[in-house]
Amino acid sequence: xxxxxxxxxxxxxxxxxxxxxxxxxxxxxxxxxxxxxxxxxxxxxxxxxxxxxxxxxxxxxxxxxxxxxxxxxxxxxxxxxxxxxxxxxxxxxxxxxxxxxxxxxxxxxxxxxxxxxxxxxxxxxxxxxxxxxxxxxxxxxxxxxxxxxxxxxxxxxxxxxxxxxxxxxxxxxxxxxxxxxxxxxxxxxxxxxxxxxxxxxxxxxxxxxxxxxxxxxxxxxxxxxxxxxxxxxxxxxxxxxxxxxxxxxxxxxxxxxxxxxxxxxxxxxxxxxxxxxxxxxxxxxxxxxxxxxxxxxxxxxxxxxxxxxxxxxxxxxxxxxxxxxxxxxxxxxxxxxxxxxxxxxxxxxxxxxxxxxxxxxxxxxxxxxxxxxxxxxxxxxxxxxxxxxxxxxxxxxxxxxxxxxxxxxxxxxxxxxx
Amino acid sequence: xxxxxxxxxxxxxxxxxxxxxxxxxxxxxxxxxxxxxxxxxxxxxxxxxxxxxxxxxxxxxxxxxxxxxxxxxxxxxxxxxxxxxxxxxxxxxxxxxxxxxxxxxxxxxxxxxxxxxxxxxxxxxxxxxxxxxxxxxxxxxxxxxxxxxxxxxxxxxxxxxxxxxxxxxxxxxxxxxxxxxxxxxxxxxxxxxxxxxxxxxxxxxxxxxxxxxxxxxxxxxxxxxxxxxxxxxxxxxxxxxxxxxxxxxxxxxxxxxxxxxxxxxxxxxxxxxxxxxxxxxxxxxxxxxxxxxxxxxxxxx
Ligand SMILES: Nc1nc2c(ncn2[C@@H]2O[C@H](COP(=O)(O)OP(=O)(O)OP(=O)(O)O)[C@@H](O)[C@H]2O)c(=O)[nH]1
Ligand SMILES: [Mg+2]
Numbered sequence: 008x009x010x011x012x013x014x015x016x017x018x019x020x021x022x023x024x025x026x027x028x029x030x031x032x033x034x035x036x037x038x039x040x041x042x043x044x045x046x047x048x049x050x051x052x053x054x055x056x057x058x059x060x061x062x063x064x065x066x067x068x069x070x071x072x073x074x075x076x077x078x079x080x081x082x083x084x085x086x087x088x089x090x091x092x093x094x095x096x097x098x099x100x101x102x103x104x105x106x107x108x109x110x111x112x113x114x115x116x117x118x119x120x121x122x123x124x125x126x127x128x129x130x131x132x133x134x135x136x137x138x139x140x141x142x143x144x145x146x147x148x149x150x151x152x153x154x155x156x157x158x159x160x161x162x163x164x165x166x167x168x169x170x171x172x173x174x175x176x177x178x179x180x181x182x183x184x185x186x187x188x189x190x191x192x193x194x195x196x197x198x199x200x201x202x203x204x205x206x207x208x209x210x211x212x213x214x215x216x217x218x219x220x221x222x223x224x225x226x227x228x229x230x231x232x233x234x235x236x237x238x239x240x241x242x243x244x245x246x247x248x249x250x251x252x253x254x255x256x257x258x259x260x261x262x263x264x265x266x267x268x269x270x271x272x273x274x275x276x277x278x279x280x281x282x283x284x285x286x287x288x289x290x291x292x293x294x295x296x297x298x299x300x301x302x303x304x305x306x307x308x309x310x311x312x313x314x315x316x317x318x319x320x321x322x323x324x325x326x327x328x329x330x331x332x333x334x335x336x337x338x339x340x341x342x343x344x345x346x347x348x349x350x351x352x353x354x355x356x357x358x359x360x361x362x363x364x365x366x367x368x369x370x371x372x373x374x375x376x377x378x379x380x381x382x383x384x385x386x387x388x389x390x391x392x393x394x395x396x397x398x399x400x401x402x403x404x405x406x407x408x409x410x411x412x413x414x415x416x417x418x419x420x421x422x423x424x425x
Numbered sequence: 426x427x428x429x430x431x432x433x434x435x436x437x438x439x440x441x442x443x444x445x446x447x448x449x450x451x452x453x454x455x456x457x458x459x460x461x462x463x464x465x466x467x468x469x470x471x472x473x474x475x476x477x478x479x480x481x482x483x484x485x486x487x488x489x490x491x492x493x494x495x496x497x498x499x500x501x502x503x504x505x506x507x508x509x510x511x512x513x514x515x516x517x518x519x520x521x522x523x524x525x526x527x528x529x530x531x532x533x534x535x536x537x538x539x540x541x542x543x544x545x546x547x548x549x550x551x552x553x554x555x556x557x558x559x560x561x562x563x564x565x566x567x568x569x570x571x572x573x574x575x576x577x578x579x580x581x582x583x584x585x586x587x588x589x590x591x592x593x594x595x596x597x598x599x600x601x602x603x604x605x606x607x608x609x610x611x612x613x614x615x616x617x618x619x620x621x622x623x624x625x626x627x628x629x630x631x632x633x634x635x636x637x638x639x640x641x642x643x644x645x646x647x648x649x650x651x652x653x654x655x656x657x658x659x660x661x662x663x664x665x666x667x668x669x670x671x672x673x674x675x676x677x678x679x680x681x682x683x684x685x686x687x688x689x690x691x692x693x694x695x696x697x698x699x700x701x702x703x704x705x706x707x708x709x710x711x712x713x714x715x716x717x718x719x720x721x722x723x724x725x726x
Contacts, residue, residue, distance in 0.1 A: 010436075038699055039704075040700050040704030041565075041701060041704070062565075063565075063568070065565025065566055066565075066569060066584050066585070066715075067718060068585055077569050078569065081561075082562050084614075221428070231442070232446075232448055234475060234477070236479070238478075248474070249445070250438065280473075289438050291442050291445070304449050399592065403594065405589070405591055405592075405594045405596065412598035414591075414596045
């Protein structure tokens, strides 16, 4: 079965958790004991109807405050696909949790309250979805029941969002009018909106074409772990374990190892279940090569005629996720990029991006919590990377504060500093 | 040639990646093994991640002393097959040594004591990463937990302040005394686990298959009679055809009526069931709505 990961996004109270609850309920994925628990909790909280958002808002604090604080992962399957859902928080304070949930998504559903239209937070999340290069975006205009299922209102919101989205990089954008609370256009087409000719949300999730989203061109294998059994049976065995981060590797392929630059050929590609002729993303395999070259964790196996950029000066968009420290020129941080960890120093902050207007503030002196900016970093040792837009694995990194060990930033590489 | 992987292959690849990442970045990891299906699957994937080498970490069982005999036997056999090293952290020993106090009464459970014994073992062995077989579909607090779940020096989880975790870039940096709980099979559902067991032909203990057992009803669950449990007034034992959906402490893990005596039949049963596995079988989760979150904050798995 095929697997699709998707994330919800949008402003507080636009109905993300309710939508997920509805999707689970209508696909009969909710178990009786879970539903009873949610019914009991709804009665206790004094809500009129069973609050489906409680299916994902599972933490005490979330229920007390009636908002989502951290991502909840939920699962369901239809005969066509298995789905992994990340239900993310809309509140600006928890943007880092939204980014956590969205970073691995194949598709994002941005919800908008039909009454309120496109809010700042809707824009922020749509922008983050495009920055994270989530290949497919669905704009769900929710709470259509509260605007009498009015086609005109739907079109107004759609046009308003289109104007904003035109400035973003969104490859695939679909608009669906829904009522998460009542289930209109969630699993089945709604009888209340005969004017809408498109698919229901579930139908779209089942059909959206994701097979071509992966990079099968640029062969990249970050070495994660060196396997050396040191047993009698496998005395001289030495294998390089890792997850293919792009392209296809085949037995016999000529390869180059970075950073040493030495070349060899692939002797075999192995797994516990036996040898395979080829490996592609996201397979986790062990590559053995024909020459004795010194290779260790953090190195990268690539093809000689298609190599990533090797550089210490990196130009990237950074999303800052910490409230206690901010990013400024001169900041020293730890970077984790593929299987390499090293130190970086912030050389320059070119601009801070205003998410509403996409205006670039070149006078900004720092990036604070939830701010996004273009940053130049210098790393202690060279990194092997591709543009994030070309490869989400080799183009992404996180920044860690050495004093607290907390993850403080997420980066998407634009290229080497020119 | 198509470059598609089934969802089970994708999930497995993700788990293998996590195992290797931890093995590469931590000094002293350990895999928590209970003998239940999830930890059996986890151990199976761990073996794949490092093959043909042995596991680069020890296996630990937090033994409540109330185990199914066949599960213990299974544990020892499996560990021996893998040539792994087993550490047993014993709740009974902790009770005998006066480190923890046993609850009394017919509903006494050693569940809470497990946490203290686990934290003690972590400290004693200086483990810095612990693999757990928890799945996010099990329970609503688990649905919120990161793959790398940071624990402070008291073993506590702070659900309101989890580290961001993007892509497959896991942050394993900690100070002395802190540790990370790592959940490599976070994204498997109960059904995925069974389909994987089938595909991989993984052996599992016999209590998972339908069998005749003497049971009695308590809190609308079927509990096994036996040395670890005292019947209360009005509780009448009877013989029923049952199986276990989860395997834990015998005194608080319920059996379900079932005639599923093969993996195929179990898959059919799980696909059709309308009750979650913990809802059907765990007395410890029934204490309150947030029982799991509260226990996790204290350091439970
Ligand atoms: N009338 C109506 N109400 C809705 C609809 N969808 C959601 N709601 C209500 O809107 C409120 C907020 O819904 P949630 O699902 O908690 O919103 P959210 O987007 O998950 O909020 P955060 O996660 O905190 O950002 C709840 O009271 C819902 O019942 C809808 O389609 N129609
Ligand atoms: Mg929500």
